[in-house]
Amino acid sequence: MSASPQLVSSLQNAGIKEVVKLRQRSHRDEHALLIVEGYREVKRALDNQIPILKLFYCPELYQGENEPALVAGCAEKGAQLIECTPPVFRKIAYRDRPEGLLALCPQIRRTLADLRLPPRPFIVVAEHIEKPGNLGTMLRTADAAGADALIVCDRCTDINNPNVVRASIGTLFTVPLAEAGTPETIAWLRRQGIRSVAASPHASKLYTALDMTGPIAIIVGAEQFGLSPEWMAAADEQVRIPMHGQADSLNVAAAATILLYEVVRQRSPAP
Numbered sequence: 001m002s003a004s005p006q007l008v009s010s011l012q013n014a015g016i017k018e019v020v021k022l023r024q025r026s027h028r029d030e031h032a033l034l035i036v037e038g039y040r041e042v043k044r045a046l047d048n049q050i051p052i053l054k055l056f057y058c059p060e061l062y063q064g065e066n067e068p069a070l071v072a073g074c075a076e077k078g079a080q081l082i083e084c085t086p087p088v089f090r091k092i093a094y095r096d097r098p099e100g101l102l103a104l105c106p107q108i109r110r111t112l113a114d115l116r117l118p119p120r121p122f123i124v125v126a127e128h129i130e131k132p133g134n135l136g137t138m139l140r141t142a143d144a145a146g147a148d149a150l151i152v153c154d155r156c157t158d159i160n161n162p163n164v165v166r167a168s169i170g171t172l173f174t175v176p177l178a179e180a181g182t183p184e185t186i187a188w189l190r191r192q193g194i195r196s197v198a199a200s201p202h203a204s205k206l207y208t209a210l211d212m213t214g215p216i217a218i219i220v221g222a223e224q225f226g227l228s229p230e231w232m233a234a235a236d237e238q239v240r241i242p243m244h245g246q247a248d249s250l251n252v253a254a255a256a257t258i259l260l261y262e263v264v265r266q267r268s269p270a271p
Contacts, residue, residue, distance in 0.1 A: 019035075037093065038099050039066070039067060039101055044173045045105055045173045050106075053106070054103065055074045059083075079103070112180050112184065120215050121192070123148055123150070124217070124220070125150075125218065131157060133163055133164075147260060150176070151179070154182055154228075195214060196217045196219055199226075201249050202238075202240070203240040207259055220252050
């Protein structure tokens with residue numbers, strides 16, 4: 001149990017200024033901290049045994065009735081509680097409409113060696129993803145589709161960016177997430193006996209024509225340029241999503257959603 005909550009009412013409080021600095025990636029990385037804001041996000045962190053180091057809360061900004069129980073749950077796990085006045089909380093809040101809860105947690109730093117896979121793994125590999133919102137959306141979809149892991153290859157965006165947490169609605173904590181280079185990931189998939197399926201608008205095979213019921217990794221690439229030549233050469237299969245309009249490609253998160261749910265469809269028992 002943490003000590004009695006502090007009450008912070010000054011905008012010049014040193015601890016509050018430190019939280020504001022965490023909006024900068026360099027400061028987050030220096031202190032190995034992750035900002036988690038919002039009821040669902042903090043709850044998913046707590047439910048998945050992510051340590052809550054500090055919890056800033058403001059009862060006047062709560063959106064529902066369950067927040068006090070969540071604050072108590074964080075305290076039971078040893079979180080330091082800091083109650084804030086509304087002006088102070090709005091200063092540290094990352095959102096335009098804050099919900100009165102903001103936690104500081106350790107950054108997520110996993111490698112391929114940290115992943116534990118079932119006998120028939122279902123994995124998403126995202127290469128060179130540039131936008132935190134797209135990575136967060138893919139995590140949310142991976143959670144919904146029951147994927148066993150998401151691997152970020154040669155990252156362009158910071159997986160610990162608060163916008164990843166927000167777009168994922170906390171599923172950053174529910175889907176095992178690892179970072180690795182492309183050559184390392186290709187070799188790892190082969191050792192694990194996992195077939196890699198690359199999404200490309202130039203592929204001849206439709207995504208629905210491929211058997212996705214075995215161990216599989218869906219590979220998607222950067223928003224602007226798609227997958228690298230290295231991935232295209234290494235993939236066991238290449239598939240495309242049909243495009244019937246004037247657009248020649250889909251948003252990477254949208255494409256990933258379609259492919260992941262094809263895996264779900266194929267693996268679901270016949271009605």
